[in-house]
Amino acid sequence: MKEEKRSAPPADDGKDVLSAATSQSGPHSYSIGDLATEFDVTLRTLRFYEDKNLLNPRRDGINRVYSRRDRARLKFVLLGKKVGFSLTEIKEMLDLYDLRDGQVPQLRSALDRFNLHINILRQQRSDVEQAIADLERTVEVVSGMLREKEKKEG
Known part of the structure; x- marks a missing residue:
């Protein structure tokens, strides 16, 4: 089932991806299709990352609604994979950063x-x-x- 598009992604302003990952405020939200298109990944990949607790979109009915934090986390996941980290290692790094303590x-x-x-x-x-x-x-x-x-x- 096709999910409706929420809003266009903001231009990458060069901010640190992890700093952006901690910010859940802001008016921007993204559909699964928005992120799949922006990062050239499949819908299945995004659902897989969700199953692995790397992304945590909220639900709006049957639609997944991704936050700026989810977008930043996805960017970090893809970067981590690109340089050879396993998903387990990436999750540990994201979890450590999320805790901040x-x-x-x-x-x-x-x-x-x-x-x-x-x-x-x-x-x-x-x-x-x-x-x-x-x-x-x-x-x-x-x-x-x-x-x-x-x-x-x-």
Whole structure:
């Protein structure tokens, strides 16, 4: 069943996604279709994230109505997935941020996890850069071999 469109999403004003995630005030609300279109995800994906308690839209009859907070959380979920965090890790980070009264050990643990992941991504970037350099050298060698073969045949 098609859900009615609520309002157009606001322009991304560059605010920190987590700061925006804590704000539930504001006149903006979004239908499931609004968010699916804006973030190029399926309706099934949004329902899945809802089932995993990553998003918590309110209901207006049979329609899901997403808040600015839900939109910001979705943006954070997609960013977290893009850089390799699992949904469980993303949920833990969102829950920790939502609590805002995280104890020092929790905050240290989150910081350690973030730094570890940064190091993993940096190593992956280095590995990719090395693989590109190796392939570029191979292309040069094979191109030279091809030129020589073409000269002999031509």
